[in-house]
Amino acid sequence: EPEVTQTPSHQVTQMGQEVILRCVPISNHLYFYWYRQILGQKVEFLVSFYNNEISEKSEIFDDQFSVERPDGSNFTLKIRSTKLEDSAMYFCASRGTVNSPLHFGNGTRLTVT
């Protein structure tokens, strides 16, 4: 069964550094998402992306965050200047239609020191 793949599985970075989290959604999917889960807290929506543009974003997704689909397969989340509070598990997800379930990747654990 096709899967959403995320790399790396664990990323450690220093405060103030830029980090790019990478995702390869399922190939025929059209809707792409990033969620995050701070340790011990709920899964939070960050951003959704469709037709090469952001379709919805949360308050968390401020100017420090950006997303890009640089080619036909990758979907990236960039954090420009990381803060300690950005430490979390970041999940990428995709779906084929607006009403179908999300398929999640295994996540990237980001640790900001």
Place this chain on the structure above:
Amino acid sequence: AQSVTQLDSHVSVSEGTPVLLRCNYSSSYSPSLFWYVQHPNKGLQLLLKYTSAATLVKGINGFEAEFKKSETSFHLTKPSAHMSDAAEYFCVVSEAGTALIFGKGTTLSVSS
């Protein structure tokens, strides 16, 4: 606005006994409802989904959930727990075209 409340943060059962994980939702429109499971150090896996078809939805691993509009509930059940069911379970609501909103999660512990 849509929201979801998982009524128990932690549920403990013995192996072979029934599982009940409770979820209530709030939605202005006809929602889609999902249960996802997260095993330690793993991603989120879809257990089942409700999208306005049958109100009793069967999922993977013997789980099922019943959509009750009058009670705005979507509780997850399983007749007989297995050790491998120990995980974090998330109830999720979505209105068409909007992002999924997750509940805070329920940790299911299964003892032998």
